[in-house]
Amino acid sequence: MSLQRLIVTTEQFSDNTIHLTPDQQHYLHRVLRLRAGQAFIALDGEGGQWTAILTDREDTAAIETTHPLASLERPQPQITLAIAIPKGGGFDDLVRQTTELGVATLQPVITERTLHRPNPKKLERWQRIAAEATEQSERLWLPAIKPPLPWADFVGQSSGSQRFLCVARQSAPHLLSQLQSASPEEKTSTLTIATGPEGGWTPTEIDQALGAGFLPVSLGPYVLRAVTAPLAALTIARAVTQDWGRQALKSHSQ
């Protein structure tokens, strides 16, 4: 099995030492039963990773500087998913799975047909889930999870990147072909993809998005639920754009 991976904040670092939080001490020493001299991988969630060795003090670990691990470049383009919040606990699974699949930013949106208004405390829970999924999926970047926004507010503020609106039961080009036929100008360093609620977008919501420059796209012939569409959209976008990072990407200012 590979080494345990653990996200630490930059404030926890000083002089090649990591100051472990009580939760991390408990996890490493009690749950995993690691001892002084044993190693784990520390991540800062921003591309940095280090081999860390537990010391005789339970609250610190030493960074192994003679063999630092590589810090990779952040994968491009960075993908923002704007997701109409699904019923019940569905957003927890979405946070976990879109983190595994490489989302950069998650923007929960509230639409006319969104039945579920999340408790504001959920944001903290989603960030904790995203940190766990980052560790487990061996990615190096923590996704940003934004507080929920009404759809009209989100549409009004997002700009710059290529933006796609996933629609069902309408004739629209498939997201795959749309991305594959992107011109160099359309290969932006950020992409935004929005997926709707149970029951779909209202005509007004679609008009708002198209008016703001979103392109309508399809995810295939069947109707996907609100918990499935974001996974399909992200999977396709990540797979198609995996080579874009090696080309020059067009960077837009916000």
Added chain:
Amino acid sequence: MSLQRLIVTTEQFSDNTIHLTPDQQHYLHRVLRLRAGQAFIALDGEGGQWTAILTDREDTAAIETTHPLASLERPQPQITLAIAIPKGGGFDDLVRQTTELGVATLQPVITERTLHRPNPKKLERWQRIAAEATEQSERLWLPAIKPPLPWADFVGQSSGSQRFLCVARQSAPHLLSQLQSASPEEKTSTLTIATGPEGGWTPTEIDQALGAGFLPVSLGPYVLRAVTAPLAALTIARAVTQDWGRQALKSHSQ
């Protein structure tokens, strides 16, 4: 809202009449509160769909034959997912979501690192979930759900189609590029994609698959959980092969 969709078996049809089961009568009359003269869409799960009108008798519906709905051709290629059964109740969600995403056959497999051995009664439950998801996603074909098989047995019996083994942490071409560079001979009418358990395939299991002709493929740089990898693999395979059906596909005998 669109009309309710309901799967009926071929034995329920006779002379343009559908004989409704007690469960269906309850659902249409009590839950949805439809009355005589109101319509729903009957599906046989094999590509046929009809407008059905409830009659004065609660146990029958009449098929509207003057305006029969089109029966579409089955999407090609047909995709079989061989999925190492995840921990806990994860397979229920996989049945629902892979049905939405267009799987043709689901083959649960038991691997060395599969911790969860499902109760044989689960198969009936999975088939019920697949029927519901077929109705809700507006697809016309019921996926086939096979009883769980040990990995070695499955590898030994599957042949004919193009077969892919999804592997993590190894250098393998991405499933997307592998499918997009398929030669005409490799565009078979069926595809098989296998995804592994928590902890991954054992070296022996990988050897068994490669020895039987599976091609190793990657689903991207991060480690996906056993409940996420099948969704990513199916999404990519369906998106890339959406045009294959309009070309001549090579049909293999088993």
